[in-house]
Amino acid sequence: MNAPRFNIGLPLLAKELTEQSARRRTYVIRVVYAVALYGFTLWTFWNQLGSWNSNSFAILGRGRELFEAIAGLQFAGLYLFLPAMTCGVLTSEKERDTLALLLLTKLGPWTIVFEKLLGRLVPMWSFLLLSMPLLAVAYSLGGVEVVEVINLAWALLVTTVQVGAFSILCSAWCRTTSAAFLATYLFGAAVILGPPILTQGGQRDVLGLVSGFTLYFEALGILVNQPRYGGGPQEAVFLLFGPWLAMHPASQWQPFRMTVVRSLPIICFSLTCLFAARVVLWRRAFVQPSNYIMRLFKSLDAFFMRANQNRWTKGIVLIHESVTLPDYEPIRWRETKKRSLGTTRYLIRMLLAIEVPVAFGMLLPDYSRDDHGGGITAIACLLWVIAALVLTVQSTALIGLERSRQTLDVLLTTQMSSEAIVREKFAGIWRMIRMLWIPFATVYVFRAWWQINGRSPGEMMFGVVSALLAVAIYPPLIAWIGFHQGMRRRSQTQATLVTLGLIVAWCVLPILVSELLTPASWSPQWPPVARRWGGTADFIVSLRWLSPAFVVSFPSLVHHSYSGQDGALHFVMLAGHFVYAGGVLLFLRGRGLATFAKHVNRNDGQIVDDDDIDRLASIRKLIVGSGIYRDEKPEE
Amino acid sequence: MLAVDVHDLRVKYGKLEAVKGITLQIPPGEVFGFIGPNGAGKSSTIRVLATLQPAYEGRAKIMDLDIKTKPHLVRERIGYVPDFFGVYEDLTAREYLHFFAAAYRLPVSRRKAVVDDVLQLTDLTHKIDSQVDSLSRGMKQRLSLARVLLHDPAVLLLDEPASGLDPRARIEMRELLKALKEMGKTILISSHILHELAQLCTRIGIIETGRMVAEGSVAEIYQRLGVLKIVHVQVAQQTPTLIASLRALAGVTQVDDQVDRLSIRIEEGQLDVEDLHDFIHAQGARIRMFQPEVMDMETAFMKLTEGQTA
Incomplete structure (x- = not known):
């Protein structure tokens, strides 16, 4: 042997x-x-x-x-x-x-x-x-x-x-x-x-x-x-x-x-x-997969139910969500009435879960006034992180979930146009964004209030404008980045990770590159391209304005004088940043609407002959004339 | 006008050619069965017809409408049931059907009646307020069929609708498809449950490695495959002379002397089974057993295909 x-x-x-x-x-x-x-x-x-x-x-x-x-x-x-x-x-x-x-x-x-x-x-x-x-x-x-x-x-x-x-x-x-x-x-x-x-x-x-x-x-x-x-x-x-x-x-x-x-x-x-x-x-x-958001919501549900059962409110229900059926925009209906994060009830609960700690933090005067608003900036940053996470998960799920539940193909064979599908899919996201505006408003209004006596009108104006533009542009931008990734990637997990990676890279890389490239002492050895920028490192320093993280935190980072040449320069840089961020948003939105069919393998074809145009016109006329539809818009 | 008209259809996924020049014509009211092993190109062909495969070569039309140029009009005329359920599990059956009624642009005033009708047809009326999540697989598949009937399409594209169902659910599905056939719908159905297709389809097409290897009515396919038939014979006095004479008989291609029987392969066009019986009897042999092999659809399928994929 x-x-x-x-x-x-x-x-x-x-x-x-x-x-x-x-x-x-x-x-x-x-x-x-x-x-x-x-x-x-x-x-x-x-x-x-x-x-x-x-x-x-x-x-x-x-x-x-x-x-x-x-x-x-x-x-x-x-x-x-x-x-x-x-x-x-x-x-x-x-x-x-x-x-x-x-x-x-x-x-x-x-x-x-x-x-x-x-x-x-x-x-x-x-x-x-x-x-x-x-x-x-x-x-x-x-x-x-x-x-x-x-x-x-x-x-x-x-x-x-x-x-x-x-x-x-x-x-x-x-x-x-x-x-x-x-x-x-x-x-x-x-x-x-x-x-x-x-x-x-x-x-x-x-x-x-x-x-x-x-x-x-x-x-x-x-x-x-x-x-x-x-x-x-x-x-x-x-x-x-x-x-x-x-x-x-x-x-x-x-x-x-x-x-x-x-x-x-x-x-x-x-x-x-x-x-x-x-x-x-x-x-x-x-271990079985667990929906952490659903578990969180169920916990919140139970908490609010208990909190509502007291001698004053006696289980009062402020918003009755009636059971309705879809009218003319079925996907919008499903996104806003049936999905957990889209319904009014859950959005209000989520708002309370975010808003209460934020408001509490704002009311801590020592914290809020610390370091020229550094405490507020910390809360604002935390809020941005939460918003980015929630919007990323939601936006990557728009197509990712349809794909994983195998409902995308049956949706694509209906008579809805690709653009209508995308627009209606975004209805729930827009609700979420509007909900997120409230805690952001709380943070930025409080910041303006705390700083009303300590800062010049220019500083105040700078803070308010940057906050307004950031809150208006970044959330939909995050959602469109997530939507693109959800459309391109096979799994939602992959799409979520890539989206978060892109957001982090966008926030960090401009600052990192600017920091690394800023010379301690200017020298003739620097590349000619850099030297042409007035012989200073202004160009390299200004790279950090490409980062949303820098723009969001800038009003609190440095106690600047927002008057004179510096103030004007900062306003120009701020305007430039939001013009380019807005441009990216519009570009992503346009590409999302235009390339959806291609990415989901839907044959959208073209109206190629007059018969089609006449036929579609007659159908529209018939529908509108019947009073059932009003040019594809729901009846009031 | 043909309900489905496909000519020289080719579908490529990168370097892989999944469909290699399929030609197919289905007149209105016909039930066409699409049979083939996994990866043969059935689903790719159906996805082209369902406007879900923009990249293809050749011609594909539904009710005379070109799929490449008029997909929006084609979608009004088709109902597509994929090889998975495709149901939103967080909705009730009523909500699910109203959702798709709205997506199919059905007028609000007609929706309730239409939903009630399709639920009755699919025998799901009692489940109208049940969560889709709670339905059995068979019920979910019937709900999928109810969905595609909402806008009353002329052509139904069913990609293996009975896969994964238990025997009872398969029978229910078959009866439902028979009812749709009687309603005059044109149905293109792919399946691995071959004998069920034989009972339901007016014509079948067998596809392998992206090519149509046989097409015709069930009887025609049988006839074409009956070229070689096996007859099992047991005789009382089996002699070498008998075997030699059988081998010499015109129309007999092979005689296997097995332990308890003779297996005789004949070419059906040249020699009838009855004539073979008479010949053996004429040789003086006393016949104990004479059993022509019954060829079912599975055998036909196995004979026509080699189990290869594209």
């Missing part, structure tokens, strides 16, 4: 890597990542050359700036991409009903978790390896010790495992990829931001939690720009923050064994996540 052979096989890892290698996007992402990494490093290097161009030897010994720039970019890429890459590894199996098949094989839960994790870590490590030649350049310039490179490599390694393990835990817990995506980023941010916030919150009152953010950003400041900050925050609250291991000033030239010891909390955290993922893998393998 032959002795049993010890056979090491990693079938799941092999399958994952084979699948990834067969996808074009694997190579696209890798190339984009490499271009971004090398482009940014070259830019930093160029800046250094520009600053010391009088003496080329002055660059020697200055490899530290380059080293820190590369390390910062690698950590940023890791935190940005790895959760998105990993959070779907188990949820996608659940969505395809293949996890059960996997669990029935001889692969144990540990094997599944480890091989799935490795399947995502290997590509991420390949991204990190891309920076090796750049680190070699930084090292050759001098100013960086070998031990620092080793410490950085270790810090990156343990951080990838930490982020990957946490993402896989969320993937094992959640039912859908979109839920896992949100959970990974939200709870991941809580893991990093939570300790400093809680530490500070414990020391002060509840509103002092905000200072936790300050501590966090102070820490980032230390990492990015050491000389400006003399001291540092308590290190204990950054035990789980990978960059702290390699880039903190105190970490310079620390022995490798010390770095390993300091990374133990991260390693323990990773192991805990993996163990938890292994435990919940079986327990939540067959």
Whole structure:
């Protein structure tokens, strides 16, 4: 009898890597990542050359700036991409009903978790390896010790495992990829931001939690720009923050064994996540999909029912929603009468759920007046995030849900025109947008009220105009972006993620590019195109006006004088921003109406001969003449 | 005027040619069965006729209206039931039908009567206020049929309407389609339930790898496939001479000497079954069993197709 052979096989890892290698996007992402990494490093290097161009030897010994720039970019890429890459590894199996098949094989839960994790870590490590030649350049310039490179490599390694393990835990817990995506980023941010916030919150009152953010950003400041900050925050609250291991000033030239010891909390955290993922893998393998919005609404329903049963209101019903049948716009009827988020009753409840905390926040005077309206800006930002999330989910569902419920084809074979279908589909979205206007109005009216004595009429005017235009343009713009994605993508989850990604990119990229490109000192080494812009960096600085996030927060960011040249310039930039945002909105709306039929594979044809025109005219005449229809509009 | 007129229809999905030049003519009032294995091109053809496949080559007309140029007029004349339910599960049956009555631009004054009529026809009147979600699969499929009858279309395009239904629901569906046939509707129906199509259809077309491999009435298809027929024979005194004489008989293509019987393949046009019986008897053999093989639609289908997809 032959002795049993010890056979090491990693079938799941092999399958994952084979699948990834067969996808074009694997190579696209890798190339984009490499271009971004090398482009940014070259830019930093160029800046250094520009600053010391009088003496080329002055660059020697200055490899530290380059080293820190590369390390910062690698950590940023890791935190940005790895959760998105990993959070779907188990949820996608659940969505395809293949996890059960996997669990029935001889692969144990540990094997599944480890091989799935490795399947995502290997590509991420390949991204990190891309920076090796750049680190070699930084090292050759001098100013960086070998031990620092080793410490950085270790810090990156343990951080990838930490982020990957946490993402896989969320993937094992959640039912859908979109839920896992949100959970990974939200709870991941809580893991990093939570300790400093809680530490500070414990020391002060509840509103002092905000200072936790300050501590966090102070820490980032230390990492990015050491000389400006003399001291540092308590290190204990950054035990789980990978960059702290390699880039903190105190970490310079620390022995490798010390770095390993300091990374133990991260390693323990990773192991805990993996163990938890292994435990919940079986327990939540067959969990049924849950509509979180419906559950939230049911909870709100129950809450309001209880709240309504008291000695004063006695269960009074203010709005009776009568059961009606559709008249002439069936899709509008369904969107506004039958879908949960479209009905008046639910919209009012949702409004109350948003409006009450917003109004409460506005009435906290210390908070609202803090930092020239910084508190109000925080609430406004939160409101924008909620609005973007709700509108994205709703707008991507317009076509996505019809597709997943297999009702799109039967709708398309009716006699409704494609344009009418899209317009009526948007009826529920418009209701939602109008509801969202109320909390926005609360925030911005309160802001104007708080600032009435502290700011000039110009500032007031700037704030009011920017708020009005933002509230009028951005929500429908978000909805149209979501609609386009819902129309193009196969699943609503995919459409939602892409839409949110686009919105975040639109908000962040202009600011990021502007920040990265703004030179500390202007130099003749800058490209001629930039120099032509008056020899200043105004053009690059003005790029941030492309970002809606910057426009929304601008009135509160800086205590400006809105008079004179600066004030006029800001009004011009604001007007320019909304002209282009409005243009994008009109373009997306026009394209949405025009290309709907093409994207849903509907043959819209053309009226090609006079017979058709006469026939349609006679039908219209007959219908209008009968008094049943009034030129396709409902009777009053 | 033809109800459905398709000539040299070609549908491509990227490099894959799903339909390779199908030609099909269905006169008004006919029930045409579309048979073929999965991926043969049935659904693609029906989607072209339902105005849901803008990219195609060839000619496709419904009631003399070109689908490519006049889809809006075609949609007035067709009722399309896809191979899935396509029902809004958050509505009641009444709301669902009123929703589509409005979408089909039915005047408000007529809607209630029309909805009542189609519910009665599909035997769903008692379920009018039930949530669609609570209906059985058979009921949902009948509700889908009720939906396409709202605007009284001349042509019904039914893509595997009986798939996934239990035997009772299939029989109910078949009876419903018979009623529609009696009402004079032109029906194009695709299905895998072949013997049910045989009972219902006036003509059938068998499609494989995007091509129509046979078309005609059920009897014509049988006749065409009857080229080779098998007769199972058991005789008391089976001798090698008998087998040799059978093999030499004109019209017999093959004689298999099996354990308990002889399986004789004959070409029906050249040798009748009765003549074969007389020949064996004339050879002095005492016949215990004489059983011509009954070919059903499944056998016909299997003979005509090789199970390939486009």
